[in-house]
Amino acid sequence: MKITVLGCGALGQVWLSALCRQGHDVQGWLRVPQPFCLVNVIDEDGTAHNHTLPANDPVHLAESELLLVTLKAWQVSGALIPLLPQLHPDCTLLLLHNGMGTQDELPANTLPILQGVTTHAARRDGNTILHVARGITHIGPSSPRGRAMSHLAETLHHALPDVAWHDAIAAANWKKLVVNCVINPLTAIYGCPNGGLTAYPEQIERLCREAAQVMVFEGFHTATDTLLAYVYDVIERTAANHSSMLQDVRAQRHTEIDYITGYLLRRARRHGLHLPENTRLFEHIKQKESEYE
Numbered sequence: 251m252k253i254t255v256l257g258c259g260a261l262g263q264v265w266l267s268a269l270c271r272q273g274h275d276v277q278g279w280l281r282v283p284q285p286f287c288l289v290n291v292i293d294e295d296g297t298a299h300n301h302t303l304p305a306n307d308p309v310h311l312a313e314s315e316l317l318l319v320t321l322k323a324w325q326v327s328g329a330l331i332p333l334l335p336q337l338h339p340d341c342t343l344l345l346l347h348n349g350m351g352t353q354d355e356l357p358a359n360t361l362p363i364l365q366g367v368t369t370h371a372a373r374r375d376g377n378t379i380l381h382v383a384r385g386i387t388h389i390g391p392s393s394p395r396g397r398a399m400s401h402l403a404e405t406l407h408h409a410l411p412d413v414a415w416h417d418a419i420a421a422a423n424w425k426k427l428v429v430n431c432v433i434n435p436l437t438a439i440y441g442c443p444n445g446g447l448t449a450y451p452e453q454i455e456r457l458c459r460e461a462a463q464v465m466v467f468e469g470f471h472t473a474t475d476t477l478l479a480y481v482y483d484v485i486e487r488t489a490a491n492h493s494s495m496l497q498d499v500r501a502q503r504h505t506e507i508d509y510i511t512g513y514l515l516r517r518a519r520r521h522g523l524h525l526p527e528n529t530r531l532f533e534h535i536k537q538k539e540s541e542y543e
C-alpha cells in the first residue's frame with residue numbers, strides 16, 4: 251500500500267519503520283522539505299531498525315492511499331491544509347494525536363477520515379527513537395466515508411499490533427481525552443512521573459467528576475467512578491512514564507493543552523457547564539507556557 255506519514259517524530263518513526271518492514275511503499279513528510287528521512291528505531295526488545303526512506307515527494311503524496319498524521323494536535327491543521335488539494339480524492343486520513351478538535355479546523359472535504367488513539371509509547375534519545383512500550387491503537391471513522399475503511403485496521407495491525415477498529419470511536423476518544431485532562435497537566439504542574447499522581451486523589455476525583463458531567467451532556471453513558479477507574483488503570487500501567495506535557499513543559503515547547511483541557515472546556519461551555527478544577531489547570535499550564543524564555 252502507498253502511504254505517507256506526516257510528522258516524523260517519535261511515533262511517526264515507529265509507524266514508518268513498522269510499515270516499511272511490512273512491505274508498504276512509505277514516505278515521510280517533513281515540515282522542512284527533505285529528499286530523504288532517516289528512521290532509527292530501537293524496539294522495546296532492543297532490536298534496532300534503520301531505514302533511509304523517501305520524503306516530501308509530491309507524486310508519492312498524490313498517489314498515497316493513506317495519509318497517517320502523527321503530528322502534535324496544534325500542528326495538524328497548519329501542516330495538513332496545504333496538502334489537502336494534493337491528495338487523491340480516495341486517500342484516507344488517519345489522525346493520531348492526543349486531544350480532540352483538530353478536525354473542526356479543517357475545511358469541509360469529502361475524504362474518508364479516521365481518528366485514532368494509541369497507547370504505544372516512544373521517545374527520542376538523540377538521533378534514535380526508543381519504542382519504550384507496545385500498546386493498542388484504536389481507530390474508527392470520523393467522517394461519513396471513513397465508515398467503509400475498517401479493512402485498514404487489519405492492514406495496520408499486521409504492521410504494528412494491536413490495532414482495533416471501532417464503529418463508534420468517539421467514546422474511546424473521550425476516554426483518552428479524560429486520561430489526558432488528568433495526567434498531562436497534573437504531571438506537568440507537579441513535575442512527577444505518571445505514577446506520582448496517586449498522591450493527589452481529591453484533585454483527580456474533582457477532574458473526573460467534571461469530565462463525566464460533560465460526557466453525559468455529550469450523550470455518553472458514563473459516571474465519575476468509571477472514569478476514575480480508567481484513569482487509575484492508565485496511571486498504574488504508565489507509572490514510570492513522563493507524560494508528553496511534562497516533557498513539553500520541561501523543554502519549553504508548546505503543549506497540547508488547547509486540544510486536551512481546552513477542548514473539554516469548550517464543549518462544557520456549549521452545555522452551560524462550568525468546570526472550576528479543569529479551568530484552574532488550563533490556566534496554570536497557559537501561565538507556564540507564557541513564562542518560557
Ligand code: KPL
Binds near residue numbers: 444493
Ligand atoms: O498520552 C499520554 C501522554 O503522556 O501524552 C499518557 C497516556 C498520559 C501517557 O503518558
